[in-house]
Amino acid sequence: MNDIVYNLSNMEISEPIFKIMNLDFYYGPTIALQQISMDISPYLITALIGPSGCGKSTFLRCLNRMNDTIPGTHVEGQILLKGMDIYSQDIDLANLRQKVGMVFQKPNPFPQSVFDNVAFGPRVVGFNRNKSDLEIIVEQSLRQAALWDEVKDHLNENALSFSLGEQQRLCIARLLAVQPEVILMDEPASALDPIATLRIEELMVELKKNYTIIVVTHNMQQAARVSDHTGFFWLGKLVEFSPTAKLFTRPEQQLSEDYITGNMG
C-alpha cells in the first residue's frame, strides 16, 4: 500500500489539538492500527470513514483511552493532546475523559430524570456550589445541545421516555455539562431516523464553534455533509487524510476513489 496521502500541509491549520504519531494498537497479538499519524485541527469536525473492522472506532477510543478498559490491549507511538502525551503516567484518566468526551452509537442516558442526567457530571466533578449553579449548568448544556425547548417543562421526567433523537441530544448535553474540549462521536446518528440524524448533524456544526469534534461514521454522505476534514481507514491503516471537499471530489489514492464511489466488491 502507498504511504498515506496527507493533504493538509498547504492549508491554513492552527496548532493541532491532537497530534497522533506513528500509532500502533494491538488487541493482544493482533495489530489493529498500524502507524497512524495525523493532526486533528481544533474547532473543526474531523470525520473518520472506512468499512467495518477497519479500525476507525478503535482509533477513536484511543483518543480518550477508552480502550484501556479492554484487557490485553497495547499501544505504541504517541498521542499528544495539546502537547501532552495522553499515555504518559502523569495523566489523570478521569480528567482526560472529562476533557475528551464520547457519544456512542446507541443513546445511553441514565435511567434517571433529564435533570439528573445532565447534572450527574457536574455533581461528580464538583462544578456546583449550590442548586442554582447546577440549574444554570443544566439549562446551558441543554440549550447547547438544542434540546432545552423540548425538555424544559419535563426536566423531572425519566430520560428513557423521550425519543431516541432526544436521548442522543441528552447524552450530548450530559457531556457538555462537564466542559469538554473535544467531543468524540462514534456513529452518533446510526440509530436515528433521517430527520433526527439531520438535527444531530446541525448540532455538530453548531458545536464546533466551541469544541473540536471527531466523528466516526459508516455513512459517507454524512461525513461529506458535515465534516471539514476526513480520514479514510482501511485494514488498520490511514489511507488518506485531507479536506473533506478534496477527498470527495479528487481523492488521491485509488483505494479512496474505489471506496467513495462504491467500486469495491
Add this chain to the structure above:
Amino acid sequence: MLHGIRSIFDHQFEDVRSELQGMSLLVDTAIDRSMQALAERNTSLADSVINGDTEINKARFKIEEDCLTLIATQQPTASDLREIIAILYMIVEMERMGDYASGISKTVILMEEEPLLKTFKKIFKMAEISRQMLADSIQAFIKRDPIWAREIAKRDMEIDELYKIVFQRLIKIMAKEQDMVTRCTYLMWCSHNLERMADRVINISEQIVFMTTGTLEEFE
C-alpha cells in the same frame, strides 16, 4: 429554497448564488466598457477589457469548483440539483459573453483611429438590450420566475432585427466604398458578437425554465 435544518447546505448554496450574481456584474461591466472603448476609440480601455477577461474566467472556475463541492458533499436532489446544473450551464454562457466583449475590444485595437460610421447607434442599441437581457435573466433566476425568463428570451427578436439592419447597411457601404471594407468588417464582427450575446441569454433563460419547472426545452 431554504432547508431549515440543513443550514450548511443553505449557506454554501447562497454563496454560490452570490458568486453567480458577481460574475454577471463582471460580464455586464465588460460589455459596457468594451462599447465605451468602441465609442471613444479608447485602446487602453479596450486593453483593460481584454485583460479583465481573466477575472471572468476565474469567477467561472470558482463557481464550478463550488458546485462540484456542493454536489459531492451535500448530495442535492430535485430542484436543488436542477438549480446547480442550471448554474453550471449559466456560467459557461456568461463566460462566452465575456469573450464576446473581449472580441469587441480587440476590434477597437484593430480599428485604431478609423472614423465612426452612422450605423454605430444601432450597434449601441444592441449592446444596451443585451445588457438588459442579462441583468433581467439573473433577476429571473433569483426570483425563480420561468414566465419572466420566457419573456426575456423574446427580446432576442429585437436584437436580430437590429443586427439585420446593421448587416445590410454595412454590406451597402462596403459595396460602394472599397476603402471602408476593413472598417465595416470590424463593425460587423462587433455586431455579430452582440447578437451572439443575446443568444447566450436565451440559453440562460432555458436553464431558468429547466431549473424551476424541470422541463428541458429550446426556445425558438
